[in-house]
Amino acid sequence: MTVLDAVLAVRGLTDFAAGNRAKVVRTADGKQQDIKIRLDKLLENGDMTQNIILRPGDVLLVPQSHS
Numbered sequence: 001m002t003v004l005d006a007v008l009a010v011r012g013l014t015d016f017a018a019g020n021r022a023k024v025v026r027t028a029d030g031k032q033q034d035i036k037i038r039l040d041k042l043l044e045n046g047d048m049t050q051n052i053i054l055r056p057g058d059v060l061l062v063p064q065s066h067s
Contacts, residue, residue: 019043020038026057
């Protein structure tokens with residue numbers, strides 16, 4: 001499953017989502033890693049470099065917009 005697959009599975013982002021501040025939280029070898037994802041670039045511009053493969057245990061976090 002990729003980031004795009006996960007976003008499509010939940011029927012996209014809401015108007016309140018801050019897509020360019022999203023991140024994947026991954027734990028590997030006991031260390032937590034935050035991977036920044038620019039969802040707006042992926043969804044609106046087709047930037048496939050943002051479409052990483054998710055691993056078991058990954059968490060995709062999309063914060064709420066400030067506006």
